[in-house]
Amino acid sequence: MQETEQSEKDMIGSLLDDDESECSEFRSSITKSQQHSQSPIKSFKDLRESPVLNEDPTYQEFPSADPSNFYITVQPTFIQSRQHSSSHEFHSYMLPQQPMYYPCQDGYFSQKRTKKLQLQTEIDSSISQQCQDQYASLSIQQSFIQGNEYQREKIFKGLVDDLLLLSKHKFGNYVIQKIIENCNQNTRTLIFEQLNSHVLEMSQDKFGCRVVQKLLEFILNQQKVQLISQIKPYALKLIFDQCGNHVIQKIIDLVTDAEFIIDLVTNNVDKVVSHPYGCRIAQKCLEIFPNDKLQELYISLIPLCERLSFCQYGNYIVQHMMNSGPPKGFEVIGKFIKSRIIEVSQDKYGSNVAERYIKLAQDDDIASICKILLNQTVPPMLLILINNSFGNYVMQNFYLKCNDKQKEQIQIQLSKYEEHQFTQFGRHFLQYLARIHAC
Secondary structure (H helix, E strand, C coil): CHHHHHHHHHHHCHHHHCCHHHHHHHHHHHHHHHHHHCCCCCCHHHHHCCCCCCCCCCCCCCCCCCCCCCCCCCCCHHHHHHHHHHHHHHHHHHCCCCCCCCEECCEECCHHHHHHHHHHHHHHHCHHHHCCCHHHHHHHHHHHHHCCHHHHHHHHHHHHHHHHHHHCCCCHHHHHHHHHHHCCHHHHHHHHHHHHHHHHHHHCCCCHHHHHHHHHHHCCHHHHHHHHHHHHHHHHHHHCCCCHHHHHHHHHHHCCCCHHHHHHHHHCHHHHCCCCCHHHHHHHHHHHCCHHHCHHHHHHHHHHHHHHCCCCCHHHHHHHHHHHCCHHHHHHHHHHHHHCHHHHHCCCCHHHHHHHHHHHCCHHHHHHHHHHHCCCCCCCHHHHHHCCCCHHHHHHHHHHHCCHHHHHHHHHHHHCCCHHHCCHHHHHHHHHHHHHHHC
16 A cells, blocks of 8 residues: 555655645746736836736636636737837837938938928929829919919929820819919920920820910910921811811911911812811801902802702801802802702701891892792792791791781781691791781
8 A cells, every 4th residue: 555655656746745835936926927917018118117916906807817717818908009019119219210311512401301301302293193183283273373483383393294294184284274374484485395296196185285275375476386387287187186176276366377277278178168177167267367368268168058058067157158258159159049948948957058148138139039939839838938847947037037018928828828737837937926926
């Protein structure tokens, strides 16, 4: 029995023989280390001071303070975060970074001045990017308009390297336009020199064409001649371009020696007046230039009036020729309309030409048209026109130009027709007559 107890004692070791005081001392050291790890640290100073024990009676360790619970005690999250921040403070305290100074001619600026200069450099480099933002570009425009010369120069230097890019940007082009409007002539010259070689590319761009128009408006006359010399070889191409035609119109408005455009239109009159953008250039020429410079153009247009009256875009040219063209042109157009009044008045585009002619016609011309409409034909011409979706508007304008005798003749003729002979457009015409006589 004694031998068995001795063997078990040898297997367990000398732990059973340890003094109880040594065990209690070991237990107290573990408790102190746990208390130290759980003490809240607020700053670097707390690292050098003894930890303060939590005296809150409501505080409870996780998972439990029960000695029989063998799970490891977990520290709360906020203590771990505080320990992380204190570690960062410790390293930043022990290893401070060396200050960097911005060099100048006579030495070095202070650290505060260096940071200010670095920040200013970042702002200058981002002006071009800010111009491409919808709201930042508005702010830059206001800053340039209200700023002094130094502020304007700083803004311009920030975007001078990206003038072409910003000129073709949907927001940046407004900044360039405001700069051209409000800057001095030296700045305009710099913009012109940088963009002059790209004027054709910009003229065909949706936003760049606006910058070209603004340049034409504000640059010197000598610079206008240089810019137009870049455009001139490609002027016909720009006339038919959706964006380029606006540049050509600006040249006609502002430049006195733009007669080369008249020659282009005259030599290509058939294509130009039938084109949606080209017809606008032809109209602009007829509006701006005096008649003595347009003689050749009118000679080319008069034989085309009959065909252009039925054209979607050409009818505007014919209307303008009647308004401000030579008397011979109005005479030719009037002769054509009177001979084909029924056909022209029933056409969607020709009816506009007929209405314009009736408004400008003399009493003799009105009398001849009234005679044609009141002829006893089958079917009656008057009934055909008032029942037509376009012709009834021509008849409304015609009735206003008639004298009392002619109006009475028209009413007598209408009274002969039965109600079922009128379409919805014919009834509109009758209602129009009733409103006129009621007034």
